[in-house]
Amino acid sequence: MTDAIEHLVLRPVTAAEYTAWFSAVSRQFGEDVHEDDIAAYRDVTKLDRTLAVFDGDEIVATATIDSFDMTLPGGRQAPCAGVTAVGVRTTHRRQGLLRRMMLRQLADIRERDEPLAALLASESGIYGRFGYGPSTPTLTLAIDRPWARLARPVEPGGIRLLDADTALAELPAVYERVQRSQPGMLTRTPARWQLWLGRDPDHYRDGYSARYHALLGDRGYVVYRLKDDWRDNAPAGRLRVLELVAADPEAAAALWQYCFSVDLVATVEAEMRPADEPLVHLLVEPLRLRVGAGEPLYTRLVSVPDALRTRAYAAAGSLVFDVRDDACPWNAGRWRLEATPDGATCEPTQASADLSLDVVELATAYLGGVRFSRLARARRLDAHTGDALATADAMFATDPLPWNPFSF
Ligand SMILES: CC(C)(COP(=O)(O)OP(=O)(O)OC[C@H]1O[C@@H](n2cnc3c(N)ncnc32)[C@H](O)[C@@H]1OP(=O)(O)O)[C@@H](O)C(=O)NCCC(=O)NCCS
Numbered sequence: 001m002t003d004a005i006e007h008l009v010l011r012p013v014t015a016a017e018y019t020a021w022f023s024a025v026s027r028q029f030g031e032d033v034h035e036d037d038i039a040a041y042r043d044v045t046k047l048d049r050t051l052a053v054f055d056g057d058e059i060v061a062t063a064t065i066d067s068f069d070m071t072l073p074g075g076r077q078a079p080c081a082g083v084t085a086v087g088v089r090t091t092h093r094r095q096g097l098l099r100r101m102m103l104r105q106l107a108d109i110r111e112r113d114e115p116l117a118a119l120l121a122s123e124s125g126i127y128g129r130f131g132y133g134p135s136t137p138t139l140t141l142a143i144d145r146p147w148a149r150l151a152r153p154v155e156p157g158g159i160r161l162l163d164a165d166t167a168l169a170e171l172p173a174v175y176e177r178v179q180r181s182q183p184g185m186l187t188r189t190p191a192r193w194q195l196w197l198g199r200d201p202d203h204y205r206d207g208y209s210a211r212y213h214a215l216l217g218d219r220g221y222v223v224y225r226l227k228d229d230w231r232d233n234a235p236a237g238r239l240r241v242l243e244l245v246a247a248d249p250e251a252a253a254a255l256w257q258y259c260f261s262v263d264l265v266a267t268v269e270a271e272m273r274p275a276d277e278p279l280v281h282l283l284v285e286p287l288r289l290r291v292g293a294g295e296p297l298y299t300r301l302v303s304v305p306d307a308l309r310t311r312a313y314a315a316a317g318s319l320v321f322d323v324r325d326d327a328c329p330w331n332a333g334r335w336r337l338e339a340t341p342d343g344a345t346c347e348p349t350q351a352s353a354d355l356s357l358d359v360v361e362l363a364t365a366y367l368g369g370v371r372f373s374r375l376a377r378a379r380r381l382d383a384h385t386g387d388a389l390a391t392a393d394a395m396f397a398t399d400p401l402p403w404n405p406f407s408f
Contacts, residue, residue, distance in 0.1 A: 074312020
């Protein structure tokens with residue numbers, strides 16, 4: 001199981017080493033080590049999926065994997081390895097430790113037959129070389145409250161404010177209902193819900209209040225924080241949406257309208273909203289909505305054929321991809337994807353390619369959040385036949401666009 005890098009040893013940590021491993025993760029991210037975080041994360045950390053690089057007795061690099069299922073276009077769930085806690089001690093950077101951990105993880109993910117991996121990246125430049133592509137773009141939004149009015153207001157009412165324990169009992173069912181049909185959305189285990197809503201330490205709050213949880217029956221919820229502020233004798237508070245999940249358009253409108261009704265708030269802000277967020281069209285004054293690029297989920301096709309044959313396609317068609325994949329050579333080569341209304345097949349082929357691309361571009365386009373033609377215009381891939389891009393765009397189109405609402 002161990003993998004020596006000269007005198008360095010790469011292996012999973014034991015239960016006795018977990019505290020040192022978690023402390024190393026915190027320090028690599030420039031965070032203080034909090035005893036209560038160490039205990040809280042223990043429940044979601046599978047020791048056999050952790051990795052640490054040991055220099056003597058000291059841990060100098062870390063990574064782990066949390067297991068999720070991801071909803072694919074068409075509604076199937078696929079196992080997805082959630083890569084996280086990746087870091088290298090400053091003294092050991094740029095010596096190839098990240099590369100060693102990434103390659104070891106990809107081999108492990110393949111062995112476990114997980115067709116997909118996913119992560120959130122601190123910097124976009126890091127993970128492309130390992131085949132991770134930004135498949136689910138998101139938006140950050142902010143609007144000043146005087147402008148936050150809906151063109152078609154919703155009848156108010158029906159929203160309850162819940163304490164944390166009740167939220168923990170009632171929100172997961174709503175999330176699961178939405179998750180089952182929303183491409184890109186990951187399952188959350190009870191342990192992950194507990195990690196998120198079961199505690200709310202000060203160091204998570206960024207100067208904001210404790211969390212509020214507003215639930216609209218079984219149709220949606222918004223979890224948010226408030227920041228009390230006054231300027232020039234006027235309220236200048238902020239409401240930060242942490243997660244707004246709705247099962248139908250009216251519920252989404254009602255929850256936004258609720259956020260816009262909170263007194264003493266001057267600005268409502270949200271991160272990691274879907275790329276096709278309807279809010280812009282809900283507003284009387286859409287130009288007052290400040291929209292920025294948010295954190296995408298980066299996806300990796302660990303098995304190109306399994307990933308391609310598991311999702312459903314918006315149009316029938318046939319395409320030959322010539323795939324480059326340095327980190328997972330088992331994916332490299334030509335693959336013929338055939339999609340029919342009854343399902344898809346993906347097999348190796350000697351036929352000439354319609355599209356040549358790196359696996360990172362295939363991952364970027366895989367969930368339908370970024371079109372092949374857009375990647376071609378960015379000179380990220382080559383089309384060899386006249387209708388290849390139009391065919392690929394039509395086959396991979398997804399509605400709604402893929403979305404992942406949370407960091408892990
Ligand atoms: C990002 C980090 C993990 C890189 O670790 P590392 O061991 O120095 O990386 P490696 O030496 O294995 O580098 C592997 C490749 O990634 C590149 N790379 C490393 N860090 C990079 C960065 N921040 N941006 C772009 N490329 C980067 C290297 O140049 C190298 O490229 P090459 O294969 O073409 O030569 C490390 O700098 C770190 O811990 N940063 C702070 C925590 C963090 O941001 N973690 C990522 C969380 S998502």
